[in-house]
Amino acid sequence: MNLKELARKLDLSPTTVSRALNGYPEVNEATRERVAAAARKYNYQPNTRAIRLATGRAMAVGHVIPVATRHEIVNPVFADFIAGAGEVYSRNGYDLLLSVVPDDDEERAYRELKSRGTVDGVIVHSPRMQDERIPLLHDLGIPFVVHGRATDSARPYPWVDVNNRRAFQRATEFLLDLGHRRIALLNGLEFMDFAIRRRAGYEAALAAHGITPDPAIMAAEEMTETCGHRLGVALLSAPNPPTAFLVSSMIMGLGLRRAIEERGLRMGRDVSVIIHDDELSYLRNGDDVPIFTATRSSVREAGRQAAAMLIGLIRGEAGAPRELLMEAELIIGQSTGPHRG
The missing domain is CATH 3.40.50.2300 (Response regulator)
Structure with a gap:
């Protein structure tokens, strides 16, 4: 199914359907949800190349992973986070760009992503106290979401975290x-x-x-x-x-x-x-x-939520959430019992 056929199914103009699928803020939320539901129903896949030409977006999200000392790339938590985020990227026509760099090249990697225009936004992993990446990304003007929070950060930033x-x-x-x-x-x-x-x-x-x-x-x-x-x-x-x-x-x-x-x-x-x-x-x-x-x-659900938040920010959606605190359950298993003293 192409865009014109989907528009006929919805009794909308192709322009309206295109704008709804691509996050233009002038499309109201009810129409956006109706179009998205129809796209899923009819398995409509947008032409990413056409979207890039029409919007000037890269239609990609970046993940910069420093590996020399923190071993993030082999962390099974990272793999499940990416799996959850990838579901949302795919559904919205975005690619994932993974940059694996030495720790001391992380700033350069973000600057190159900005200068080359290869991504529309980034997810920041493993935040630290007074994380220097937050002011850097603010200054570069790249939309971003932090997976976690950065204690004592001097500037506000969007984040998804567990309590x-x-x-x-x-x-x-x-x-x-x-x-x-x-x-x-x-x-x-x-x-x-x-x-x-x-x-x-x-x-x-x-x-x-x-x-x-x-x-x-x-x-x-x-x-x-x-x-x-x-x-x-x-x-x-x-x-x-x-x-x-x-x-x-x-x-x-x-x-x-x-x-x-x-x-x-x-x-x-x-x-x-x-x-x-x-x-x-x-x-x-x-x-x-x-x-x-x-x-x-x-952590897979955290990936989904962070990706959805970032895409909302990239699209400039009114009322897009900027903070999400997920509560953890306490699950009772076989590893605890009364003190035997």
């Missing part, structure tokens, strides 16, 4: 209600915003119960199986080991479980564990009954 502070506060409270008082935190690297917020939630829950956080049972490292195992071995071998652990990823949690089992202990009976579960498509937390008790938030 990490609240998630880890609830998880810590759950362990406290089970009678645990010596609760370890195995966190991600704490120059990352999500890790800062998770520590804050953990510490807030402890403080509300009159417990002073103990630095000896708090760690911030890369969220790998190896780190989870090494930290678990060290903490469980200590004279006063934790009875429960709060862990920032399932992968790190798998390493911790290995350490628990090596000591002849049983997870959920002798040691309680709560992880953060990004609901990854190929690393499932059990089937009918979750293996790990977890704070759960779908």
Whole structure:
């Protein structure tokens, strides 16, 4: 089906249908939704080359990934985020442009995307405190959405994030209600915003119960199986080991479980564990009954939401959202139980 045939089905002019599909702000929302629904029904695929010529847009979204020290490209969370975002790009006729660069070339990569006009907007990954990319992208005039938030950023910016502070506060409270008082935190690297917020939630829950956080049972490292195992071995071998652990990823949690089992202990009976579960498509937390008790938030859905927000900003849609805070569920699995002391 071509554009004229779709327009006849809708009893609209081809110009109106084209403008609705391409996000022109003068098309009202009801018409835009009606056209989009018909395009899906009849499997209409817009001519991207024609859209580029008509609008001057690149019809592409950029993702700049620094890999030298942060290993983002091999992070399974990134893969699921891209899968979710890609669904939205494809539905709206956008391509994905992935630029993999050394850490110190990140600024140059953004400047080249702007100068070449190869993308209409970008998604910013793994925000940090006072993230320098935010003022850079403002100055370059590139529409962007941040996956996460950047603590202490001096300028406002659009973002999609999970409520990490609240998630880890609830998880810590759950362990406290089970009678645990010596609760370890195995966190991600704490120059990352999500890790800062998770520590804050953990510490807030402890403080509300009159417990002073103990630095000896708090760690911030890369969220790998190896780190989870090494930290678990060290903490469980200590004279006063934790009875429960709060862990920032399932992968790190798998390493911790290995350490628990090596000591002849049983997870959920002798040691309680709560992880953060990004609901990854190929690393499932059990089937009918979750293996790990977890704070759960779908990173694929975050990808969909961030992509939709960015396309709305690119199109200049009136009332396009600029902030979205997703709440995490607390899923009860087999890895937690009452304190046995």
